[in-house]
Amino acid sequence: xxxxxxxxxxxxxAAITAAEGALLAAYGVYLMVMGLAGDPDSPKQTxxxxxxxxxxxxxxxxxxxxxxxxxxxxxxxxxITQIMALPVAWTLINSGGALIAxxxxxGVVALAALVLLVNPTATEALGIGPRDA
Numbered sequence: 001x002x003x004x005x006x007x008x009x010x011x012x013x014a015a016i017t018a019a020e021g022a023l024l025a026a027y028g029v030y031l032m033v034m035g036l037a038g039d040p041d042s043p044k045q046t047x048x049x050x051x052x053x054x055x056x057x058x059x060x061x062x063x064x065x066x067x068x069x070x071x072x073x074x075x076x077x078x079x080i081t082q083i084m085a086l087p088v089a090w091t092l093i094n095s096g097g098a099l100i101a102x103x104x105x106x107g108v109v110a111l112a113a114l115v116l117l118v119n120p121t122a123t124e125a126l127g128i129g130p131r132d133a
Contacts, residue, residue: 006070007125013116014067016109017078020085021060028053072127079117085110 028050035046060081066074085106092103116122123129 007121009116009119010067010122010125013113013122014064016113017060017081018064020081021057021064024053024057070126075117075126082110082113
């Protein structure tokens, strides 16, 4: 395990990834409450969608914990989370209206996290070094 203090770039990537997971889980809670107590067109479909959001929230939350603890394996799931966010951002931007701002925010945050994750300081802190040729 790498020693020394955790770099700010790695802490930032962990915080962004954790925030994304928390937002996905919060939306899952919202959907679950609406499915159980609200009046959706299809309560069963709303509850299943909530479970899907809980499952989607698991990947970034586990990755964020791994980044925080400086686990080498956590970089891959964190990067996958950011790469998955980019098409979502693109779709929101192309939807128009108020969704454009949300799409821009998601895209900027995902790109920022990717930059933090590929930074040499962060990779060295995770114990990922350059490959031998």
